[in-house]
Amino acid sequence: MKFQAPKGVSEYFPQRSGAFERVRATLITAAATSGYQLIELPVFEDTELFARGVGESTDVVSKEMYTFEDRGGRSITLRPEGTAGVMRAVIEHNLDRGQLPVKLWYSGAFFRAERPQAGRYRQFYQVGVEAIGYDDPEIDAEVIAMADRGLRELGLKSFRLELTCLGDLASRQAHRIDLDKFISGLELDEATRAKAALNPLRLFDDKREAIKSAMLNAPILLNYLSAESRANFEKVQALLESFGVPFTINERMVRGLDYYTGTTFEFVHEMLGAQSGIGGGGRYDGLMSQLGGADLSGIGYGIGIDRVLLACEAEGIELQAISPLEIFVIALGSAEKEYVAKLINELRGAGISSDMAYGDRGLKGSMKSADKSGARYSIVVGSDELVSGSAQLKDMKTGESQSVMLSSLPQILRRSS
RNA sequence: GUGGGCGUAGCUCAGCUGGUAGAGCACUCGGUUGUGGUCCGAGAUGUCGCGGGUUCGAGCCCCGUCGCUCACCCCA
Numbered sequence: 342m343k344f345q346a347p348k349g350v351s352e353y354f355p356q357r358s359g360a361f362e363r364v365r366a367t368l369i370t371a372a373a374t375s376g377y378q379l380i381e382l383p384v385f386e387d388t389e390l391f392a393r394g395v396g397e398s399t400d401v402v403s404k405e406m407y408t409f410e411d412r413g414g415r416s417i418t419l420r421p422e423g424t425a426g427v428m429r430a431v432i433e434h435n436l437d438r439g440q441l442p443v444k445l446w447y448s449g450a451f452f453r454a455e456r457p458q459a460g461r462y463r464q465f466y467q468v469g470v471e472a473i474g475y476d477d478p479e480i481d482a483e484v485i486a487m488a489d490r491g492l493r494e495l496g497l498k499s500f501r502l503e504l505t506c507l508g509d510l511a512s513r514q515a516h517r518i519d520l521d522k523f524i525s526g527l528e529l530d531e532a533t534r535a536k537a538a539l540n541p542l543r544l545f546d547d548k549r550e551a552i553k554s555a556m557l558n559a560p561i562l563l564n565y566l567s568a569e570s571r572a573n574f575e576k577v578q579a580l581l582e583s584f585g586v587p588f589t590i591n592e593r594m595v596r597g598l599d600y601y602t603g604t605t606f607e608f609v610h611e612m613l614g615a616q617s618g619i620g621g622g623g624r625y626d627g628l629m630s631q632l633g634g635a636d637l638s639g640i641g642y643g644i645g646i647d648r649v650l651l652a653c654e655a656e657g658i659e660l661q662a663i664s665p666l667e668i669f670v671i672a673l674g675s676a677e678k679e680y681v682a683k684l685i686n687e688l689r690g691a692g693i694s695s696d697m698a699y700g701d702r703g704l705k706g707s708m709k710s711a712d713k714s715g716a717r718y719s720i721v722v723g724s725d726e727l728v729s730g731s732a733q734l735k736d737m738k739t740g741e742s743q744s745v746m747l748s749s750l751p752q753i754l755r756r757s758s
Numbered sequence: 759g760u761g762g763g764c765g766u767a768g769c770u771c772a773g774c775u776g777g778u779a780g781a782g783c784a785c786u787c788g789g790u791u792g793u794g795g796u797c798c799g800a801g802a803u804g805u806c807g808c809g810g811g812u813u814c815g816a817g818c819c820c821c822g823u824c825g826c827u828c829a830c831c832c833c834a
Contacts (some may be wrong), residue, residue, distance in 0.1 A: 400832050645834030708794035
């Protein structure tokens with residue numbers, strides 16, 4: 342039998358893996374340059390952590406988790422999102438005991454047992470951040486601006502940032518009562534009514550026209566915000582404006598995880614098809630205490646690397662690999678090959694990425710390999726070069742070459758890079 | 759879980775109302791002495807997803823099956 346990857350996973354191999362790596366690195370840099378530090382966590386956790394953290398009523402928990410029993414009879418789940426795990430680690434290791442806020446970033450694979458489609462995978466990759474311990478509007482703005490910076494750094498343009506505020510508990514409860522009342526007055530089929538019972542907000546992003554128009558007059562959460570929530574949200578908006586981060590208010594935005602409160606946002610790309618959300622996040626007030634920790638508020642986001650890469654491709658953005666080859670060396674005979682093997686070993690030791698032509702393909706074929714390797718320079722070593730110790734260093738972009746001493750290659754290349 | 763589309767060379771696909779397979783790209787070699795990206799020439803490559811059926815004959819028709827894909831749902 343011929344093995345195949347499990348259904349619906351995303352995989353990256355050369356050529357595309359270079360672009361994938363670039364996306365990940367760029368998003369990470371945006372976080373790291375804002376004082377966020379790496380937290381590396383397991384990809385599986387106690388099932389109960391997600392059930393309580395993400396919410397039993399969410400689709401993610403009720404039907405999309407990869408759950409299994411380990412050999413000790415424990416129920417284990419492959420992480421479907423990042424925030425719950427980070428909270429667990431912060432609580433378990435008392436990371437919130439020192440200075441606040443605690444600012445962390447993470448990157449890795451996440452798992453959801455959904456039906457795959459364009460931009461939706463069963464194993465997918467995210468870069469995420471969490472800022473825990475303060476609920477200043479400055480932090481909200483920082484987090485959002487960070488995500489925005491990462492995306493723009495990559496060259497993305499056709500996306501928008503949607504923003505809303507879910508308010509505090511009292512605001513949400515007041516709104517919920519009126520919304521339930523409104524929905525009970527609508528004529529709905531059974532499935533839709535069940536969906537509304539679980540989370541009435543979900544009707545706001547139903548794609549059916551009938552529901553859309555019915556919901557036009559539904560009570561809007563933003564109108565129920567307490568004075569404090571409102572002031573806070575306005576401050577966040579003012580800050581984003583001062584940063585030059587464009588956004589639109591989406592008073593009907595719905596997020597799929599139960600823990601969101603306060604400032605909530607989503608990055609939506611316009612050229613992607615059905616799965617157009619490339620990232621999103623928000624504030625979570627009660628999450629940490631609910632998981633047994635201190636009553637600290639936090640805010641974070643997750644950005645989908647797979648989807649951001651698709652977005653870059655849709656916009657025709659060419660992403661450079663992180664560490665392209667510096668030099669490709671061609672040996673013309675067997676004595677030369679031995680010499681070249683030693684030479685590139687030395688170059689690599691000096692931190693200069695280099696490769697050579699293997700086998701004996703002839704000069705033309707070897708030059709083709711050099712071309713495809715993407716190396717900045719190539720150099721040919723034949724019997725003449727072995728004797729004289731000098732060779733032609735060729736710039737692969739311009740086609741120009743210069744005579745150099747082989748022994749001084751490390752210095753020359755280091756200077757040019 | 760529910761629908762639609764599709765499975766032909768490594769990749770993207772063509773294959774007319776059934777007559778035992780083709781293109782482009784990629785790959786290898788070459789276009790006379792040691793320099794790639796363009797151009798030209800030559801070459802290699804397929805259990806036409808799998809199993810059954812109809813037929814003198816099936817890539818093409820029928821049934822089943824597996825897989826992929828897009829959408830619903832949901833979300834990164």
